[in-house]
Every structure is written in structure tokens, then in C-alpha cells.
Amino acid sequence: MSDQPTVDALATAVYTVPTDAPEADGTLAWDKTTLVLVTVRSGTTTGLGYTYAPAATAHVVRELLTGTVTGLTALDVPGANERMCRAVRNAGLPGVAAQAIAAVDIALWDLKARLLGLPLAALLGAVRDDVPVYGSGGFTTYDAARQDRQLRGWTEDEGIPRVKIKIGESWGSRESRDLERVTRARASVGDTTELYVDANGGYTGGQALRIGAALTDHGVTWYEEPVSSDHLTLLADLRGRLPMDVTAGEYGYTLPYFEHMLAAHAVDCLQADVTRCAGITVWLRAAALAHARGLDISGHCAPHAHAHVAAAVPNLRHLEWFHDHVRIERLLFDGVLDPGGGSVTPGADGAPGLGLTLVEEWAERYRTE
Numbered sequence: 299m300s301d302q303p304t305v306d307a308l309a310t311a312v313y314t315v316p317t318d319a320p321e322a323d324g325t326l327a328w329d330k331t332t333l334v335l336v337t338v339r340s341g342t343t344t345g346l347g348y349t350y351a352p353a354a355t356a357h358v359v360r361e362l363l364t365g366t367v368t369g370l371t372a373l374d375v376p377g378a379n380e381r382m383c384r385a386v387r388n389a390g391l392p393g394v395a396a397q398a399i400a401a402v403d404i405a406l407w408d409l410k411a412r413l414l415g416l417p418l419a420a421l422l423g424a425v426r427d428d429v430p431v432y433g434s435g436g437f438t439t440y441d442a443a444r445q446d447r448q449l450r451g452w453t454e455d456e457g458i459p460r461v462k463i464k465i466g467e468s469w470g471s472r473e474s475r476d477l478e479r480v481t482r483a484r485a486s487v488g489d490t491t492e493l494y495v496d497a498n499g500g501y502t503g504g505q506a507l508r509i510g511a512a513l514t515d516h517g518v519t520w521y522e523e524p525v526s527s528d529h530l531t532l533l534a535d536l537r538g539r540l541p542m543d544v545t546a547g548e549y550g551y552t553l554p555y556f557e558h559m560l561a562a563h564a565v566d567c568l569q570a571d572v573t574r575c576a577g578i579t580v581w582l583r584a585a586a587l588a589h590a591r592g593l594d595i596s597g598h599c600a601p602h603a604h605a606h607v608a609a610a611v612p613n614l615r616h617l618e619w620f621h622d623h624v625r626i627e628r629l630l631f632d633g634v635l636d637p638g639g640g641s642v643t644p645g646a647d648g649a650p651g652l653g654l655t656l657v658e659e660w661a662e663r664y665r666t667e
């Protein structure tokens with residue numbers, strides 16, 4: 299239809315933000331984080347989306363996606379998503395290409411909501427007003443004082459009743475320090491706060507079971523990637539033997555990945571990252587797969603990219619209020635959400651789309667491309 303708004307232009311920008319301290323989890327260390335921003339324009343309206351991914355992601359957007367999406371109707375986001383997924387066939391969808399598609403997909407949803415003058419949660423159709431979050435950080439590089447300060451910041455200053463720390467330090471070679479840090483974390487947050495751990499695949503199967511038994515004594519209720527999320531049989535075995543929730547899914551780039559994980563009975567709660575799994579369009583489908591099996595979904599990292607879509611699914615557990623990404627999103631965007639009391643309320647202020655505005659004068663110092 300000729301009177302429908304079209305996607306007139308795409309643009310990319312890359313921002314690299316140093317961490318506020320050295321950071322590591324069980325299997326990776328880093329001192330900076332890169333955000334790839336995509337903006338899409340229809341007439342005088344602009345939508346934004348982003349992913350946390352290498353700068354190569356912006357190159358994929360320019361080379362493979364811009365020509366695919368430009369000229370399409372701005373209202374049919376799933377159609378654009380499908381075309382993008384087909385366009386990267388030979389590049390390989392999982393990984394950088396799916397992250398590039400995610401950034402464009404999120405920008406297209408933001409654009410559509412802005413064209414219609416609606417918060418994105420209202421466009422998608424909300425199930426809930428409040429989206430629970432959990433404080434996430436607790437890096438293995440932190441000393442006792444820094445871990446305590448961060449945990450109390452979430453529980454005491456912000457009233458968030460759920461927190462997560464990293465364990466599995468140095469590929470599972472620091473078991474006693476892992477458990478000391480969990481003991482200290484429980485002391486910091488008290489008995490009524492939900493305490494989660496994430497091993498980022500750092501343990502072997504038997505080790506994960508042994509550690510899991512010790513974690514039970516500390517009231518840990520969420521055991522994320524105790525072993526590599528590639529090892530679905532091991533995850534399923536741990537899930538059957540341990541009382542807490544076993545979780546994984548953050549490396550899901552395609553819908554079949556989530557289906558395979560669920561079919562293997564590998565997780566109690568499915569995690570999915572909207573900035574990796576080809577965007578909001580596919581995240582909604584992943585949530586439906588979990589819902590059909592009676593399981594919850596939890597949004598992985600990038601909290602402001604997830605908040606609105608999280609409000610739109612019935613089986614949401616929570617969003618990860620990840621220290622790195624919260625900090626970066628506050629540094630770059632106006633319109634960020636307040637997690638006070640343990641939840642955010644996307645769209646409550648009536649702002650259209652994701653409700654985010656990139657503040658150029660804040661962001662410019664971090665721009666690398």
C-alpha cells in the first residue's frame with residue numbers, strides 16, 4: 299500500500315565503554331564493552347536498537363541488512379526480520395549476524411511504536427505493568443569489599459530482592475574461593491533475598507553437582523550455566539539431581555536452539571537475549587516455546603532492550619539488571635528505567651517506543667566508529 303510509511307534509511311554507530319573496574323566471570327575477562335547502535339528512519343521519525351557485540355556487527359548491518367530493509371513498510375517488522383534472516387544465509391545466522399539482525403529488529407519495533415505514538419509495551423500488548431529485575435554482577439575480580447558494596451547497593455539502596463554473582467572462577471579451578479564468595483554474598487544480602495549464581499559454563503559435570511550441593515546450603519535458588527550450555531544432557535542431569543533452578547540460554551541466536559534446549563529438558567527457566575536472538579520478534583517466539591512447556595523465560599542482560607517485550611509475555615520470570623549494561627545504558631541514553639523496589643515499569647511515562655533517546659553529547663566520547 300503506497301500510503302504506508304517505509305523504512306527510508308539505516309545508520310550504525312559503535313560505542314566502546316571501559317568498565318569501572320576489571321571484570322571477569324568463570325570463563326572470560328574484559329575491561330571494556332562495545333555497544334553497536336542501529337537507527338532506522340521513516341520520514342521524520344527515527345527508531346533505535348542496539349546489541350552488545352563486536353564492531354564487526356555494524357559492518358554486517360551495512361553490508362547485508364541495510365539494502366534488505368530499506369524501502370520495506372515500516373509496520374511489518376516480522377516480515378523485515380524474516381528477510382534479514384534469509385539475507386545472512388551464507389554468512390551464518392548464529393553469532394554476529396543474529397546480533398546485527400537483533401539491533402535492526404529492535405530499532406524497527408521502536409520505530410513502529412513511535413510512528414503509532416505508543417510505548418512499545420502497549421504496541422506489543424502488555425500482560426503486566428511491573429517487570430521484575432535482579433541485580434547482576436558480582437564479578438570474580440571483585441574483592442570482598444567491592445562485592446559487598448555492590449550487593450548492598452541493589453538490596454538496601456534500590457530495594458531489589460534478587461541478586462546474582464559469578465562463580466566458576468578460572469574455569470572452575472577456584473572452588474573454595476567460589477564458595478567463600480557465595481558465603482559472603484549471603485551474609486551481605488541476608489536470608490530473605492533470592493541469591494543466584496552463574497558459572498558461565500566453568501565447571502565439569504561432576505564438579506557442578508558437588509558445588510551445587512554446597513550452594514544448596516547457602517539457599518542458592520538459581521544455578522546458571524553450571525556446565526557449558528552446549529552440554530544439554532549434563533544440564534538435564536544436574537536439573538534432575540539439584541533442588542535449585544538450572545538455567546541457560548543466553549547464547550541462543552536462533553529459535554531452534556531454544557527448542558533443542560527445551561526438548562532436552564535442560565533448564566528450569568529459559569534465558570534468552572533479545573540482542574542476540576535476532577531481536578524482539580524472535581524473543582517473543584522463544585518465550586512462547588517455554589510457555590508451551592510450562593516454563594518461565596528470563597531476559598539476559600541489556601535491560602532496556604528487554605523491558606517492553608518482557609512486559610508482553612505471560613511467563614516472564616525477570617530481567618537481568620546487569621551492572622555493565624545498566625551503567626552503559628545510563629551513560630548513553632536518556633529515559634532509562636528505575637529498578638527501585640525490584641521492578642521497572644516500561645512505558646509508564648507514556649514515552650513512545652522504547653522510551654530511550656541517545657544523548658549525543660554524552661555518547662560522543664565513547665564513539666569508535
Ligand SMILES: [Mg+2]
Binds near residue numbers: 496498522523
Ligand atoms: Mg550468564
